[in-house]
Amino acid sequence: MTTEGSSKKEVVNPKAIIHKRFGDKARYNVEEIQEFSSNGTPGLALPQKGPCLYRCTLELPEFSVMSDIRKRKKDAMQSAAEKALEKLTDPPVEDPWDQLVSRLSYLFSDEFYSICHPLSGHFRAALNREGHLNGFVPIHILPIYDSKLFNICKGIKPGVELKPLEVTSIVMDAATRLSETLFTSKEQVSLRRTSPYPTEVLQSVEVSCKQETYVKAIRIPYLVEKNVEPLTLDVSSDKYYMDAIARELGVEDASKVFLSRSVGKASSETRFYFCAPKSEDETKEDSQDRAFLNVRASYLSGQDIYGDAVLANIGYLWKSFDLFHEDVSSRTYYRLIMNKVPTGIYKVSREAVLAAELPARFGTRSNWRGLFPRDVLCMFCRQHRLPEPVFSSTVANGNRGPEETFRCEAKIFSKGQDLILHYHSQESFKKQSDATQDTASKVLSCLNVYLKKLNNPQMDLAMNGNGLDLEFYPQHISKEMRYFSLVHKSWPCFEASSKNLLGVNDNTACSYNIEGPDSEIFASSGCLVCVCYSVFLVKEGDKEELEKHEEFEFELGSEAVIPELEAVVAQMGVGQSARFRLELPPHELIFAANGDPARVLSLLSSGGCSLEYTTTLLRVTEPMEDRMEKAQFSPSLSKQRVQYAVDRIKESSATFLVDFGCGSGSLLDSLLDYPTSLERIVGVDISTKALARAAKSLHTKLSNNAVPVKSSHIKSALLLDGSITTFDSRVYGCDIGTCLEVIEHVSEDEATVFGNMVLSSFCPKLLILSTPNYEYNVILQNPEEDGEAINPTKPCKFRNLDHKFEWTRKQFEAWASELAKKHNYSVEFSGVGGTEGVEPGFASQIAVFRRACEFPEDVDMADVPYNVVWDWKSTNM
Structure with a gap:
């Protein structure tokens, strides 16, 4: 086991004790001793060959001692110190x-x-x-x-x-x-x-020539309902800046002003200045003056501050005789506030307050942008003056060779060393650093939930840990977080919502306008996209730019940006631009972004404002899974899966097809490029973002007669928003159903729920279901071993970060065979990529289920819970 974050124990030895008691008054004199040996002649001794020896004399104020002879200088000094300690019966200590x-x-x-x-x-x-x-x-x-x-x-x-x-x-x-x-x-x-x-x-x-200097600061009223106010301090060369702050606080001079500890970075001179209480009684819990507690200043500084406070960045440093000063704006203050919560820390690190969100899960280093989860967690603990989190990594598979995998656990303690949180992950990773980052990401998610529900009963908070291998004791953090709910009462939720892939609708209420010609390059979940964007505060004809990025990267589908921006980008092709408007977020977020505070405040005070986003999709980088498959398969693995489905359609003369988990419609779109017997196609998914992308592509092809002539007899196309674990009569009894590379994106239990639903209720005549073959990953991820002896036991990463599992051939066949037997279907196994009968099998393994019974007679054809996203019918009908 390796432990990170643990501190070394202090080494206490005689010399250290002497130094602690006497400091520089203890003087050590070390002399070299040469041993002598007799050559047999009386009165004659010769130097003995060998290493030198040492003796030390220690002089203290009251006495001196001499050490024993030692082989090393430091041992002689320790010997002298030890003898001195023995002689000290009542060692003198300076008062x-x-x-x-x-x-x-x-x-x-x-x-x-x-x-x-x-x-x-x-x-x-x-x-x-x-x-x-x-x-x-x-x-x-x-x-x-x-x-x-x-x-x-x-x-x-x-x-x-x-x-x-x-x-x-x-x-x-x-x-x-x-x-x-x-x-x-x-x-x-x-x-x-x-x-x-x-x-x-x-x-x-003496000031021969006065240098006028003014520095911007802000006043933080002790009443939370009052806004922070900008002010200017006169710190010219002939004045004492503390007196200038005193005047702003309405007191006589600097002696009546107290300073807080530094705020933000440890080396910062950003501090709160506030009026000194007249006595310690004023700070007691039962004092009437407690009503003047400045909650916002106390929250940021970690100490109780009373009355109005001035936040300024000014003072004298170690490295210069001149007065140091920097402007402090409302933006500075609100960013300090944001740095007290995990999502805020991430937003500020990305310089994208109005666009970024802390991703819901940790991706690889190539896809993660901004501060890493561990850094965010460490900063969160420092901001709340908690000890650094302790991470412990263990070898997960018991191996000690180069193929070992790792798990990580994390602990957070209070200042009093009470355990606040203990997360022990059951997931294993090939890299120790990835295990640590993933664990930190899970802990941040828990903290986000806690910060949103500070006023909930403790039992509700503890329930959040169930299923997360989490022990959480929020009562031990309550003191550090006591002012949070008062300061953040009007702030948005800091946690991106987590979604169940099979059952949660992710519709985003956002109207947008996409401009520019369609390209052939679109983003899909898992892609790394790069956009440029700007955010404006707008009111009628007035507009003020708040935030801008020329190149901003994020992984689509990881919830690394606000949902509205992600939804819009998911509909765009490279080179296209979009514009959309949103209602105003809390004003604190607006002030934390860039912009002219005076101008922004003027617009906000007049009312009727909104935020306008403009964005352009600059480039798209496909997920590693797709790049690996394209590099090693020709045609690509996805095209081979489509071709496999087309061949089964031709064999069955199917006219009605349903694609379960159709996503952005890549399979349906590709099917239109082949002559088939299909007349009716339906796609089902829970992501309206993906379905909108599918509708756009399919509508272009079908409405413009862009499909092959032999496929022009397609009469209808329908895209439905809903969970494929919920029955809808519109997809009942299809000739052929497809579910390609979908089930691995949910848990194994949820995959079984889907298998039972589709075979027992939807009842397709034929169901084609594919999923990655985990055994093939050793070739995909280590292509240099191709042609050599393959080690099937070599641990590999899943092909996609969003995969919850990947089965071996034996696991997949056992799962599919049990489903087929239970629902009176036959099943046969095949695949694409690789060669049949050659280890380690196909890259994508496929199960083809064939119904061996008639349709159930008790089907409620009025049961239609899915929402229609797009409904197309041919004009030739």
Whole structure:
């Protein structure tokens, strides 16, 4: 087992203990020792050949010790430290208050002023403050920017990091011990040197030419119903920027302003600035001032913030003496909000807030775009200040050779190390990294469900894990998520809906207009498509561009974009363009996208706006399965399957055909290219997107008499939207039914449900059903082995990421034979691709079922639950 994310244990040894107690006051002197040996002559010793030996002397403030002789220097140093520990009965430890006083003395020294440190920038700026504030530095910024001082305060009083007023009080008490060098103002809660800085220091901060500098920030009102407001801060060279923020918050000076921890990246200077509470009592649960809790600022910062807050990106850095500043807009704020949820993290990583969605499943590295699932999950945990998720991978098949496969499990813990979530996948993968990414994807789906149902009873949340190999304890994450529902109450659902391939209608209410000539290249599920798109906020004649991508790639069918965009692209050919409009999403999403905030706000405030999308399909890359088949079969495997069906149609003189799971109509469309006896064709599928594509193609051929002359007697064509596990009398009793490469896209249990339904209720005279032969994958995925001895036990990937299973010949024959026996059909087996009788069989295995009984007499011909998508009838009838 390999475990990722686990931390190394701290190694504690004598030397480390000495260093912790004495620091630089412990001095080690190592000397080289040369051993001598006697040559038999009294009084004469000669150097002995061999490795050098070492001895160490350790000098401490009160005593020194000498080590034993050792072969290595570090062993001699450890020996000396060990002896020192034995001698220390009551080891001296420096008092933390003395450490704090010493640190304060250093921070206000001439030496520190010349160091490039965030605090030294504040000290220099304080010398430009006007009037009685000149030289005063607010105490509360000291622990914010000096981690050593902050850690000393925590050592004096553990848990004080959650109580900023107590930290300030501790620093002020320590400063009173430096009354000769520091002046303490309790009224201003600030410190100042009693002696002036040297002349060269004062001269360096004098502003000879004022540099006017303005930085954009935003105000976050504590009332959630109020919108964030843009503001501009004057941080010119002759001012202290903290005073400028104080004025915006309506307080006297910087000493009345508190800073939050950094928001977003750890290295960021983006912080919330808010009015300091007068006492710690104001932050208690029963305090009336709790009503002024700023939920949005508290949610983003991970600490309680009260009253209105200013979000700004400004401060002094380690690498420069100049003031750092960057504009913060409403877009910045809303993207910070989005980065607190998995779907939002993915949207921002793709720079496609109004187009992208977190895919419902993990694809291969070649098809996945944006942050990988593991990265999204890790960022989610960091944003909520949870420990990094722990991933553990195991070998799934017990092999230890190059053909091993992997499974992965993931655990998420709270800050208190309580288990929040444990997902243990039963799926195995050829690559360890794919197993990890798939597991992370499943965990993200669970978190999305949880975030949507925060107000549901705990039992309902726990039920989401059933069937997902999931243990979930939401009560352990509730503290970190306590403000989520208040902040996101008007936001859209962050989870793309999961669909059952056999029974869920995916109709999308979206009217669109496709422009441009038809090409011969269309996208289908599993294809990697590349589009360019733009999104506009429109009202009557006004239009403001919000988001734009010149090249945007996603896998069609993976729900990696909003459903409306996916539905439209599924109807387009390469080179075609489309335009469609949608109702406005929550305003937060609009502000998180690009655009002029003032212009956008003006349009939104006037009402009657909508979003307009324009997109062009630039290129289509077929799924790996199709590319493999085309590369190794001529004609392609799909054409061979169609030819097999055509040959059975000719033999049976069938006039009525139903294609179960017709998709975008590739089989029906191809059948029209052959002379057959067909007069009536019907396609059934649950995807209205695919059926719309099929209707467009079939209508073009049939209406323009583009089919062969011998096939011109086709009288009707019908496309129906519905589940093939639900009976509809319009497809009852067909001459021939086809179901080519469909059942592997659902679970094995669902495939059996379909088999029982089609043979017991639809009752075709002939049913042709094909599915991939798993045993042939070793040739498709390792073509270099063709002609050599094939290892049938070699594990292979499924041919398509959407396949839920792929059967061997033995498994398929057992399944089909049981169905045929149960429903009084005969069955024979064949296939296409490969050679009959030669291992490992056909690439696509086919079962042909023939009905051996009459039609049932108790059929309800009025039972028509399917929706008609397209109904064509010949004008020659």
